[in-house]
Amino acid sequence: MVSWPRRIADVPRSPSALPAAAPFALAIALVLTACSGGVQGRPGASGVRDPYFPKLGNGGYDVTHYGLTFAYDPGTKHLTGTAEITARATQDLSAFNLDLLGLDVSAVTVAATGGDAENARWNRAGHELTVRPHDDLDKGDTFRTTVRYSGTPETLTDPDGSEEGWLRTADGALALGEPTGSMTWFPGNHHPSDKASYDIKVTVPEGLRAVSGGELTDETTLNGRTTATWHTAEPMASYLATVAIGRYDITRSTTENGLPVIVAVDPTQADASREVLASLPEVLEWEEAHFGPYPFSSTGAIVDREGDAGYALETQNRPVFPGAPDTGFLVHELAHQWYGDSVTPKTWRDMWLNEGFATYAEWLWQEEHDGDTADEIFNSLYKGDYFDDPQLDEAVWAFPPAKPSGAAHLSDSPVYERGAMVLHKIRQTVGDDTFHDIIQGWATAHRHGNADTADFTAYVEKSAPDADFGAVWQDWLYGEGKPAKP
Known part of the structure; x- marks a missing residue:
């Protein structure tokens, strides 16, 4: 579907080439277009062109809330679900896409601001679920899309060989979504740049428990089935959503300080x-x-x-x-609640902002709990005697932290260890007090938002305007190979 300016461009521009009635007909067409609601919508993009996953996510709208209701039976491995997705149109939309892999869709409705839900046309191609509302959506509209779906959720193998998505376990299932697996159990805009609040309601056979993020707002057992409802109020990227089904002790x-611990x-x-x-x-x-x-x-x-x-x-x-877990794992994953979960990368290229910070948190914990200092760990990595395996020591220098060499390498050592080394170089450059202000201020400045590497380097430079970070960025963050000086 094309918009009216495109059609006007198709009309010959020379007045002498127009039939006598053409100006009048053109004026009438413009009036009719205006009266019928203005510019027609266009389809939203079927991907956000992430550097490593270009078809992940979708354009034309911003999700604000997911309401997910589903039942899962580990015996049959069957899931039946309904997803209510509330979003705001960021352009005039004639169609938009959701990411959903493998599961069967039975119905889709769309309700625009102040309107009733109407059946929408839809079609599938790969992981793209294309939805065509009954009427175009105007830019700025809030709309609710309801998708009814069912089937056996898939387990995905990532480019690095690890498994994610819907993992079947001995007594249930575990949903893990980094980087693409969330699309295996609910439809959505599955890119970290689009964060939303969540309500997740899960029904499982009695005797099992369903655990998710946020707070448990209700749990009931009736007719041999247990239903748990979890509410996550703060914005969350879809890859950080989880459901764990099994025989858990909770x-x-x-x-x-009164913070609930579940x-x-x-x-x-x-x-x-x-x-x-x-x-x-x-x-x-x-x-x-x-x-x-x-x-x-x-x-x-x-x-x-x-x-x-x-x-x-x-x-x-x-x-x-x-x-x-051991204590180091606990320190690492809890540090991610600030770096990765609250401050979430704009693209998967910025993964080091997650893993470099969480790894450096481990270094700081060791330093303050009678272990090696961060300086000793840094020097050991640089000398190449940190790991027991020389190949692991060499792997630290395979690529720069800010430029992973492909989707298969997003979880490789340069993103973790060398990412942490970048932070240590910043600390060496500005001193402990300013470094403390930087890492705390960074988490505060982008709380519940998204940020990329350019945002981070700009923040650091603004926080320490008299410091010279040229070598830190050139040699440690973006430079190929092992820097000449530690």
């Missing part, structure tokens, strides 16, 4: 994880002293069985651990 407590542990991991999880309030208090006020309304952890996932993930409010 404990509730509060920190000294911990769900697989019974097989209870003994091994008890001591570390008991330290969670202490770790959180320490991180607040370094990073500023905790950015969310609850905290906690989900501990599943070893092997249920191949990695821990910083799912918002309560990170997921595959087996009992």
